[in-house]
Amino acid sequence: MTTAPxxxxxxxxxxxxxxxxxxxxxxxxxxxxxxxxxxxxxxxxFRGVGIGELLHLEGETKAIALTFDDAYQSVYEWAFxxxxxxxxxxxxxxxxxxxxxxxxWDGNLxxxxxxxxxxxxxxxxxxxxxxxxxxxxxxxxLDWLDANRLxxxxxxxxxxxxDRLGIEVRTFCxxxxxxxxxxxxxxxxxxxxxxxxxxxxxAGVAHRLDAGWVVQRWAIYRLDSARGVLARLTGGRxxxxxxxxxRIVSAANFGGVLVQCGREKGxxxxxxxxxxxRGAAG
Ligand SMILES: [Zn+2]
Numbered sequence: 001m002t003t004a005p006x007x008x009x010x011x012x013x014x015x016x017x018x019x020x021x022x023x024x025x026x027x028x029x030x031x032x033x034x035x036x037x038x039x040x041x042x043x044x045x046f047r048g049v050g051i052g053e054l055l056h057l058e059g060e061t062k063a064i065a066l067t068f069d070d071a072y073q074s075v076y077e078w079a080f081x082x083x084x085x086x087x088x089x090x091x092x093x094x095x096x097x098x099x100x101x102x103x104x105w106d107g108n109l110x111x112x113x114x115x116x117x118x119x120x121x122x123x124x125x126x127x128x129x130x131x132x133x134x135x136x137x138x139x140x141x142l143d144w145l146d147a148n149r150l151x152x153x154x155x156x157x158x159x160x161x162x163d164r165l166g167i168e169v170r171t172f173c174x175x176x177x178x179x180x181x182x183x184x185x186x187x188x189x190x191x192x193x194x195x196x197x198x199x200x201x202x203a204g205v206a207h208r209l210d211a212g213w214v215v216q217r218w219a220i221y222r223l224d225s226a227r228g229v230l231a232r233l234t235g236g237r238x239x240x241x242x243x244x245x246x247r248i249v250s251a252a253n254f255g256g257v258l259v260q261c262g263r264e265k266g267x268x269x270x271x272x273x274x275x276x277x278r279g280a281a282g
Contacts, residue, residue, distance in 0.1 A: 008208070013064065013232075015027075016069055023112060029221075029224065038086050040230055048066050067217060073115040076124075092133070099122065133171035135175060137160075150182075150186055154187055177199060
């Protein structure tokens with residue numbers, strides 16, 4: 001595969017939950033499955049590092065980054081011990097206002113609530129060499145926010161993580177995996193050096209812009225065998241098939257954005273009516 005001067009092939013994998021209990025979605029893996037992924041990747045010579053470290057490792061082809069969006073507690077419970085055993089570190093992206101709470105932000109149609117890590121669990125990851133990036137304050141779809149709210153999501157989440165954990169936060173992970181040029185430039189303005197995305201059209205590539213990196217990651221799904229994960233990193237024709245699957249799933253996931261946005265708009269309209277009602281009564 002040819003690479004443009006400002007482009008690097010980069011093995012960055014995206015996980016969400018690592019859960020022993022059945023879930024209807026596809027963005028989770030079981031602890032057993034996760035272990036199989038790590039074992040096969042390790043046997044194939046790969047080693048996991050934080051995303052910031054990976055971007056600094058020019059020329060090394062066997063370093064990869066495992067990233068965990070939303071910082072679910074199941075990652076702390078299952079992925080963290082497994083990766084520690086392998087001697088790997090990884091990156092986790094908490095949603096600041098949901099640290100230590102459940103995933104009420106999610107327009108989950110099936111009503112299942114999952115816990116997010118709390119501050120002490122995040123602190124333990126930091127102490128073990130994990131990288132913590134930001135996933136915003138509220139998991140809102142950033143491109144639809146006005147300038148003030150967008151700035152708050154980017155800067156407020158960075159400041160809160162840095163304050164609470166005593167670290168520098170350099171990587172931002174865009175909720176729903178998408179960011180327009182406006183969101184990207186605001187993120188770099190806010191001091192991030194890299195923005196992680198999950199768009200269907202490309203994966204396994206990092207683009208260097210003047211202000212920082214834009215990293216296109218591979219999504220890992222419930223149906224992924226260890227060989228499927230390895231195939232994404234080692235190339236070949238199957239890579240193209242995975243790109244197509246990711247493109248389709250990414251389009252379907254956009255439904256989650258519409259559900260969340262619809263709910264927020266609905267609540268805003270209801271509270272508007274309530275105010276009018278109170279005004280009429282008063
Ligand atoms: Zn997310």
